[in-house]
Amino acid sequence: MARAVSSRRKSINTALAWGIGLIIFFPILWTILTSFKTEGQAIADPPVFLFFDWTLENYSIVQDRSDYMRYLWNSVIIAGGSTLLGIIIAVPAAWSMAFVPSKRTKDILMWMLSTKMLPAVGVLYPIYLLFIKLGLLDSLFGLVIVLMLINLPIIIWMLYTYFKEIPGEILEAARMDGASLKSEILYVLTPMAIPGIASTILLNVILAWNEAFWTLNLTAAKAGPLTAFIASYSSPEGLFYAKLSAASTMAIAPILILGWFSQKQLVRGLTFGAVK
Amino acid sequence: MATQHSRTAARIMMAPAVTLLLGWMLVPLIMTLYFSFKKYLPLRGGDLGWVGFDNYVRFVSSSAFWPSVTATLIIVGGVLLITICFGVLLAILLDQPMWGQGIVRILIIAPFFVMPTVSSLVWKNMFMDPNYGLLSYLWEFFGAEPIQWMSQAALPSIIIIVSWQWLPFATLILLTAIQSLDSEQLEASEMDGASTLRRFWHIILPHLSRAITVVLLIQTIFLLSIFAEIFVTTGGAFGSKTLSYLIFQRVLESQNVGLGSAGGVYAIILANIVAIFLMRIVGKNLDN
Amino acid sequence: MGQIILNQVRKTFGDVEVIPPLDLTINDGEFCVFVGPSGCGKSTLLRLIAGLEDVTSGDISIDGQSATELPPAKRGLAMVFQSYALYPHMSVRKNIAFPLRMAGLPKDEIEKRVTNAASVLNLTDYLDRRPGQLSGGQRQRVAIGRAIVREPAAFLFDEPLSNLDAALRVGMRLEISELHKRLSTTMIYVTHDQVEAMTMADKIVVLRAGNIEQVGSPLELYKAPRNTFVAGFIGSPKMNFIQGEQASALGADTIGIRPEHIDVSDTQGQWSGRVGVSEHLGSDTFIHVHDTGLGDTITVRAAGEVDFKHGDTIHLTPRADQIHKFDAQGLRI
Numbered sequence: 015m016a017r018a019v020s021s022r023r024k025s026i027n028t029a030l031a032w033g034i035g036l037i038i039f040f041p042i043l044w045t046i047l048t049s050f051k052t053e054g055q056a057i058a059d060p061p062v063f064l065f066f067d068w069t070l071e072n073y074s075i076v077q078d079r080s081d082y083m084r085y086l087w088n089s090v091i092i093a094g095g096s097t098l099l100g101i102i103i104a105v106p107a108a109w110s111m112a113f114v115p116s117k118r119t120k121d122i123l124m125w126m127l128s129t130k131m132l133p134a135v136g137v138l139y140p141i142y143l144l145f146i147k148l149g150l151l152d153s154l155f156g157l158v159i160v161l162m163l164i165n166l167p168i169i170i171w172m173l174y175t176y177f178k179e180i181p182g183e184i185l186e187a188a189r190m191d192g193a194s195l196k197s198e199i200l201y202v203l204t205p206m207a208i209p210g211i212a213s214t215i216l217l218n219v220i221l222a223w224n225e226a227f228w229t230l231n232l233t234a235a236k237a238g239p240l241t242a243f244i245a246s247y248s249s250p251e252g253l254f255y256a257k258l259s260a261a262s263t264m265a266i267a268p269i270l271i272l273g274w275f276s277q278k279q280l281v282r283g284l285t286f287g288a289v290k
Numbered sequence: 291m292a293t294q295h296s297r298t299a300a301r302i303m304m305a306p307a308v309t310l311l312l313g314w315m316l317v318p319l320i321m322t323l324y325f326s327f328k329k330y331l332p333l334r335g336g337d338l339g340w341v342g343f344d345n346y347v348r349f350v351s352s353s354a355f356w357p358s359v360t361a362t363l364i365i366v367g368g369v370l371l372i373t374i375c376f377g378v379l380l381a382i383l384l385d386q387p388m389w390g391q392g393i394v395r396i397l398i399i400a401p402f403f404v405m406p407t408v409s410s411l412v413w414k415n416m417f418m419d420p421n422y423g424l425l426s427y428l429w430e431f432f433g434a435e436p437i438q439w440m441s442q443a444a445l446p447s448i449i450i451i452v453s454w455q456w457l458p459f460a461t462l463i464l465l466t467a468i469q470s471l472d473s474e475q476l477e478a479s480e481m482d483g484a485s486t487l488r489r490f491w492h493i494i495l496p497h498l499s500r501a502i503t504v505v506l507l508i509q510t511i512f513l514l515s516i517f518a519e520i521f522v523t524t525g526g527a528f529g530s531k532t533l534s535y536l537i538f539q540r541v542l543e544s545q546n547v548g549l550g551s552a553g554g555v556y557a558i559i560l561a562n563i564v565a566i567f568l569m570r571i572v573g574k575n576l577d578n
Numbered sequence: 579m580g581q582i583i584l585n586q587v588r589k590t591f592g593d594v595e596v597i598p599p600l601d602l603t604i605n606d607g608e609f610c611v612f613v614g615p616s617g618c619g620k621s622t623l624l625r626l627i628a629g630l631e632d633v634t635s636g637d638i639s640i641d642g643q644s645a646t647e648l649p650p651a652k653r654g655l656a657m658v659f660q661s662y663a664l665y666p667h668m669s670v671r672k673n674i675a676f677p678l679r680m681a682g683l684p685k686d687e688i689e690k691r692v693t694n695a696a697s698v699l700n701l702t703d704y705l706d707r708r709p710g711q712l713s714g715g716q717r718q719r720v721a722i723g724r725a726i727v728r729e730p731a732a733f734l735f736d737e738p739l740s741n742l743d744a745a746l747r748v749g750m751r752l753e754i755s756e757l758h759k760r761l762s763t764t765m766i767y768v769t770h771d772q773v774e775a776m777t778m779a780d781k782i783v784v785l786r787a788g789n790i791e792q793v794g795s796p797l798e799l800y801k802a803p804r805n806t807f808v809a810g811f812i813g814s815p816k817m818n819f820i821q822g823e824q825a826s827a828l829g830a831d832t833i834g835i836r837p838e839h840i841d842v843s844d845t846q847g848q849w850s851g852r853v854g855v856s857e858h859l860g861s862d863t864f865i866h867v868h869d870t871g872l873g874d875t876i877t878v879r880a881a882g883e884v885d886f887k888h889g890d891t892i893h894l895t896p897r898a899d900q901i902h903k904f905d906a907q908g909l910r911i
Binding site for chain 2: 023024027028030031032034035036038039041042044045048057059060061103104106107109110111113114116120122124125126127128129131132133134135136137138139140141142143144163166167170195220223224226227230231240241242244245247248254255258259262265266269270272273274277280
């Protein structure tokens, strides 16, 4: 809307929005700041905001005590692996539904969505039992599979909505040009859908990274990702705010950065295309 | 519109996804149903035979059931109320012209990317701790008695934490919806002499109704199964035990699988009721 | 070589029969235009030939070999789409090279053919651009380039000019005709615009509701339309149809007379009426005449500029030898 707005009104809007934005962001900011304090300063009365002795020691303590790098690596494997596997399975499925729709396509899409709505707790024991029987408990492989399955409907849906925007004529042109199905998907569809595929990957990495039901219930010391790493801080032990903050900062920093890149696609992915 | 050839290819290419999801849905579902009709205590004798609907009756008649339903409703209702009301206001504010809009947007969205265990622990310890939490300082600063958040006000505490996580989601979606509002429509109403408040009630809010419904339904589905937020804060104590947390305790903590599975079936039915409404809306969107 | 024979080809979507059993032969080297109003099945027919749709029954043969079961890639046909359907992520060079790459041709051969096609189509300066950076006409040429490098048995065009503006359309029409003369490859061209059909075709196939109404050269269709539909569809402005007394006097149910076959006069004539709107094109004037007692408004063409004003009385005389007679079923007598 190109409309003249009084600069007074714009100033009020700006002040209000920034104020609310900072309040909402404050817990994150405070966590990051606290991670650089000593434990004493972390609980100082009155609280210190910026003027304290900045230190990095919390980060080294956290790494030494609980081997942050291993949890980080587990998170990367689980989030990245489940997303990648999901994409490989979802691209052909989304191609089928977007470009060769049948009467049942809509039903299949809706059914896929419905599996996403199955409450995890309702199937907790069967999965737990299967994991024990198959020796998958506390294994990265098992978690990759489970997280791939819970996010597969979202991946398929997102890809489907992106593919729908690609004109079918272009794929037909490829077919006329002598492309096999494989070449059609590999050389024409995929490159054209790169932005959509990228945002699908991004959103699903975020969702898998933050998933905190299966990762907490199906892992122990070996395959635990960062969610489990942080949960181990839930029983307080003396002065630990600064260390908790350091651990938290390390757990959220990678995804916070990814998340900011993906905010536009977030809406579409999380509403299954119902809001664009 | 396609050839037999491509239809066959389509079927083959859909097969892996369909098979996997079918297995992922059916296998655990059938197992849960199976266990729900059994007395099954893995640590105390294992499979003790069929008990019919005994587990279903016992789950509902246990003293923990109704409080857990109440807790669930209060948490879900509270979070929905907060996130949608503030979400609408924030979305309208963010749609106004201002300086640094992009940065404000980023600030507001950030909590959504924080993993649930982190946000719960940070809030619990650094904000809501009765001795050292920032909120206690705030209360003391104004001369008030600090609140024992987790023990005295467990439900409000959890509602605050979860609302903080989900407000960005609601805001972002409602903002997207507002931005799709045809500006000519607003200008026309302005020409017709509608006041700001009237424009909000008669144009903006109806335009948002669909997005609000979508937010409502999606959040409900996620909120019905919040877990980590309770797991690392109260552990289900102080009246904060939700239905899904109760089921979790029955299954994994007290290892009463039959009873927990019956609860699981209830949870699945509940989630499906919500899901049907959501799918209707999403489905309508598919048609056009 | 590119002779295409359709034998009892039929297509249904569900319960709807969009193309009833149909026979058609398109000879090698012919420029064949499918024309008809939208929804007449002309695009579907083209897609059946392309292999983008399955025939429900019947047989399509290309160069004497049955192609009914072949996937599009194996039919040796090239297609130019209405939306151009260029690959937006590839440069013009790569777009044109794509079918050759798919065919697995050696690199230097691909390079040679692309360069050649680009020079024929005046695209040499644009080879490294993306389709998004080209104008509509240039995109159209890239699409044609992509089709010609393969040296296909036949070219299929699906309303290729409908996205271009009027001036460009005339130019591209000539370019495509020129291309046909030079390559003498079979071309099948779908359009709803009868002017395109008349100006480009060797053979026109007029379709309505999946049925072939008439097949013939442009002049055959113009001179001897088989029924009222073809008579009304071919020619611009439309043929005037007159029923009643005037028709039965000639032993017909309906008679048709083209606007250019009626002589006008301000003094005398067979019919008379009142001048309505006149459209002055400079070279011609189209006059819409009301109240002739013949039913509908009659349109007449007068050569050059004529001096009739709105409301004037005008006298019309049809040329007797140019009157088309149709029976009650609309068939030519």
